[in-house]
């Protein structure tokens with residue numbers, strides 16, 4: 001289990017996170033959802049060990065890892081822009097993180113990962129020869145190959161469009177469930193958060209507005225913010241689609 005205890009962070013004197021308390025159980029997919037600037041990425045980077053918190057602690061499997069370096073925490077992230085190396089082909093990108101620890105994954109496991117993400121036909125391609133969805137899968141394979149204890153995803157679907165988005169969404173869900181991998185996703189899209197996750201953490205101005213299952217968020221919104229920001233957006237989306245269908249069939 002990952003426990004965040006009373007985490008606070010200021011940037012230039014401005015409070016960005018204010019006393020965050022949270023428990024994430026092993027194998028859960030948790031989405032962090034909030035408006036732009038609410039502190040989602042800062043919290044993700046604090047968990048990763050990339051950003052230092054001002055106060056609070058992080059406990060993983062009962063051990064305080066607050067002062068453990070990013071490398072030794074053993075978590076890993078897929079960045080929003082994928083951060084692939086343009087001078088290496090897809091395969092070399094995937095195995096890049098294994099340079100210093102080649103024994104972490106067996107050849108068989110790596111093969112399975114490549115097939116599961118349907119990358120076999122693209123392994124020798126340069127990064128600029130890949131589509132957005134293929135780049136995303138290469139980035140995911142590169143991170144998963146290091147067998148992270150926790151998988152962190154920063155806006156994993158924001159650069160993808162419609163159909164590809166749905167495919168990648170299902171793939172992420174399937175792979176994290178297959179490997180029973182605790183996964184934390186940052187997103188600003190309520191639909192994405194509610195359809196991908198076991199639990200949704202709604203952050204508003206650096207504090208937790210609600211933490212619950214998608215069902216709880218939809219049926220028992222904690223406050224006006226959840227109702228207005230999250231549910232209203234979904235309603236507008238649904239109404240627009242209904243309206244479009246009505247017009248098409250008129």
Ligand SMILES: Nc1ncnc2c1ncn2[C@@H]1O[C@H](COP(=O)(O)OP(=O)(O)OP(=O)(O)O)[C@@H](O)[C@H]1O
Nearest residue numbers: 011012016034035036037038039040041042043188
């Ligand atoms: N390194 C930094 N130095 C100064 N201020 C920062 C730094 N990183 C983040 N901030 C500020 O902290 C606040 C929260 O930023 P953060 O990136 O965590 O928000 P977010 O919820 O992820 O937003 P978005 O959805 O737009 O990415 C913002 O006001 C941002 O300007």
